[in-house]
Amino acid sequence: MTATLPLLEVRGLRTELPARHGALNVPLNVLDGVSFSLGRGRILGLVGESGSGKSATAFSIMGLLDPPARVAGGSIRFAGRELAGLPERELRRLRGNRIAMIFQDPMMTLNPVLTIGAQIVETVLAHARVGRAEARRRARDALGRVGVPGPEERLDAHPHELSGGLRQRVAIAIALLHEPDLIIADEPTTALDATIQAQILREIRGLVEGGRTAVLWITHDLSVAEQLSDEIAVMYAGRIVEQAPAGELLSRPAHPYTAGLLASLPRGPRGSRLTPIPGLPPTLSGRPAGCAFRPRCAAAAPACAADPPWRGRMDGRGGVRCLTPGPEGSR
Amino acid sequence: MTGSMAGWLVRRSAQAALVVLAMTVIVFVGLHVAGNPVDILVPPEADAAERARIAASFGLDQPLWRQYLLFVARALQGDLGRSFIYNQPALALVVERLPATLELSLAALVLAAGLGIGLGLYAGLRPRAAAARLIMAGSVVGLSLPGFWVGLMLVIGFSVRLGWLPSSGRGETVAVLGVGWSFLTADGLAHLILPAANLALFKLALILRLTRAGVREVVHLDYVRFARARGLAPSRVVGVHILRAILIPIVTVIGLEFCSTVAFSMVTESIFAWPGMGRLMVESIHVLDRPVIVAYLVAVVLLFVAVNLLADILYRLLDPRVGTAGAGRGA
Structure with a gap:
């Protein structure tokens, strides 16, 4: 069933920053034809460096791009509905309700001057026709569900009175309030220490195993994506350059960029050398035509100056956007 | 918190009292330099005896420091003096x-x-x-x-x-x-x-x-x-x-x-x-x-x-x- 009708299907998504009154009078493509799909009960890890377009993908789906950035093309189908171009009113009904979001820094995502309770209650009231007392009861239950000790007292606390881990639990409790179909998590564990990070990853897994919810997990950390995801999509300069089931992608990377990311992770035996990718990712206005990874790629060929097509990986699992894909299974 | 709040209030009041004190000194000295109110109060045709009588009735015959001390003594009892012109309590x-x-x-x-x-x-x-x-x-x-x-x-x-x-x-x-x-x-x-x-x-x-x-x-x-x-x-x-x-x-x-x-x-x-x-x-x-x-x-x-x-x-x-x-x- 999930194979026939994915919960979220993004096709050729193009998000642009319109031309500013300057020398360079062309719109900049923040996202340049991003496609992926995600079924219920699945976790897709969206991996890339900062500036690769991971967060832009999330905000495009949510309709929360900062103007003047806008979705300029492509489609975002969510539960059979087209989100691109949907009026703000309709989007608002989905946000926090059918699609919930968890952000990177729990210190910054909760309003410092409002109590935890006020912020959960307002989220309940935004989507449910219930009274204040009932909303407060639901808020308390939501905190209890994510393992916040003493939920009743926490409702009256302000965010600065909670630890970073508790704050992120509050953010997760808010995301789960209306049992969303899709959770978009934008680096939610980056600011947390390792033990709390592991707990939260476990809880997210448990949630998805219920089979109703899908998670789009955005991270720069390939090892976090590996622990958590069913599938991983690697982004570079506004495009998905490789996508495959997590195991296959990590054991047999096809795109030179994926291989480079893996080589720069401390995964081998102790003392083995880490090899960083030479050079820096291109800036938004300095992306080369054709394959954007070309200047940093050891396998670059003259033909790479043309846009490489998306084609299936040799093992038949997933796809890659590269003319000279690496020897899959070489690791 | 309430204890320090009380201390803070006391400090605030002390500051205010100092400001009032400094302000009154400045006004007394400043107005003394600006002119003699007796010149305005007495009719032009009045003789020296009449002048002295009027000056004495307002306490303006005294040296300035004595006028000031007298003012402070009265002010502490809530009396800021009577208007020279309206002959009514100034505060009223x-x-x-x-x-x-x-x-x-x-x-x-x-x-x-x-x-x-x-x-x-x-x-x-x-x-x-x-x-x-x-x-x-x-x-x-x-x-x-x-x-x-x-x-x-x-x-x-x-x-x-x-x-x-x-x-x-x-x-x-x-x-x-x-x-x-x-x-x-x-x-x-x-x-x-x-x-x-x-x-x-x-x-x-x-x-x-x-x-x-x-x-x-x-x-x-x-x-x-x-x-x-x-x-x-x-x-x-x-x-x-x-x-x-x-x-x-x-x-x-x-x-x-x-x-x-x-x-x-x-x-x-x-x-x-x-x-x-x-x-x-x-x-x-x-x-x-x-x-x-x-x-x-x-x-x-x-x-x-x-x-x-x-x-x-x-x-x-x-x-x-x-x-x-x-x-x-x-x-």
């Missing part, structure tokens, strides 16, 4: 004029805060809209035009040319709590509009610019984005999350501006013949009526202290993170 004279000035200042402030915050929010949320640009251009004009000139133009425009609004006095008043108020009658309200608009213009521009700058800054913060990602209605995102965050500097400015409005409304009160404290002050300086000047300045200092206190209490209500550590702010 000032207090009698206080409601008119308070009414005018409050009306100006409500106008400035209401329009300033409203227009500032709009300009901050829609920075590229034509109306927003117009508002910002207008605010520069509002900041740079001198108040007395605007006052005269208002009189010429709305009273002389158009004849829509009266330009002098308080109009019909209604006594509430033994004091006459203009804003309770249609005629009084009509009299209030021009002077209030005159006083409000500068503040309106200031609050507007402050609000807009705050909104531009806050609107990109994660917690505002998170509030939108939770599907909250725009009214709640703006009215609660954005407004609460930018309110502290606005409250500060409103507090300070209220004080300076009350203290320095003399220009506006003179133009519109508004029978408030400002006009009394101007008249008293002309005739070197020291007790009235001192009583007026004492009232103004106490008002400054009270409003600052109120603003500090408001900070604590607005932002739970403002603790006693931030309480050292001067009066």
Whole structure:
């Protein structure tokens, strides 16, 4: 069933920053034809460096791009509905309700001057026709569900009175309030220490195993994506350059960029050398035509100056956007 | 917290007492240099004996330091002296004029805060809209035009040319709590509009610019984005999350501006013949009526202290993170 009708299907998504009154009078493509799909009960890890377009993908789906950035093309189908171009009113009904979001820094995502309770209650009231007392009861239950000790007292606390881990639990409790179909998590564990990070990853897994919810997990950390995801999509300069089931992608990377990311992770035996990718990712206005990874790629060929097509990986699992894909299974 | 709050209040009161003391010394010395009130009080044809009698009756024959000590001794018993001109208790004279000035200042402030915050929010949320640009251009004009000139133009425009609004006095008043108020009658309200608009213009521009700058800054913060990602209605995102965050500097400015409005409304009160404290002050300086000047300045200092206190209490209500550590702010 999930194979026939994915919960979220993004096709050729193009998000642009319109031309500013300057020398360079062309719109900049923040996202340049991003496609992926995600079924219920699945976790897709969206991996890339900062500036690769991971967060832009999330905000495009949510309709929360900062103007003047806008979705300029492509489609975002969510539960059979087209989100691109949907009026703000309709989007608002989905946000926090059918699609919930968890952000990177729990210190910054909760309003410092409002109590935890006020912020959960307002989220309940935004989507449910219930009274204040009932909303407060639901808020308390939501905190209890994510393992916040003493939920009743926490409702009256302000965010600065909670630890970073508790704050992120509050953010997760808010995301789960209306049992969303899709959770978009934008680096939610980056600011947390390792033990709390592991707990939260476990809880997210448990949630998805219920089979109703899908998670789009955005991270720069390939090892976090590996622990958590069913599938991983690697982004570079506004495009998905490789996508495959997590195991296959990590054991047999096809795109030179994926291989480079893996080589720069401390995964081998102790003392083995880490090899960083030479050079820096291109800036938004300095992306080369054709394959954007070309200047940093050891396998670059003259033909790479043309846009490489998306084609299936040799093992038949997933796809890659590269003319000279690496020897899959070489690791 | 309450203990340190009490200590803070005591410090505040001590500061205020010092300010009052310093202010009275300055007024005594300053007026002594400016001229001898006896010259104004005695008729030109009076002889030396008559002069000495009058001087003695006001205590003006004494050396200045003795006059000052006598004043302090009486002031500690709540007696700020009698007006040389009106032969009434000076404090009563000032207090009698206080409601008119308070009414005018409050009306100006409500106008400035209401329009300033409203227009500032709009300009901050829609920075590229034509109306927003117009508002910002207008605010520069509002900041740079001198108040007395605007006052005269208002009189010429709305009273002389158009004849829509009266330009002098308080109009019909209604006594509430033994004091006459203009804003309770249609005629009084009509009299209030021009002077209030005159006083409000500068503040309106200031609050507007402050609000807009705050909104531009806050609107990109994660917690505002998170509030939108939770599907909250725009009214709640703006009215609660954005407004609460930018309110502290606005409250500060409103507090300070209220004080300076009350203290320095003399220009506006003179133009519109508004029978408030400002006009009394101007008249008293002309005739070197020291007790009235001192009583007026004492009232103004106490008002400054009270409003600052109120603003500090408001900070604590607005932002739970403002603790006693931030309480050292001067009066």
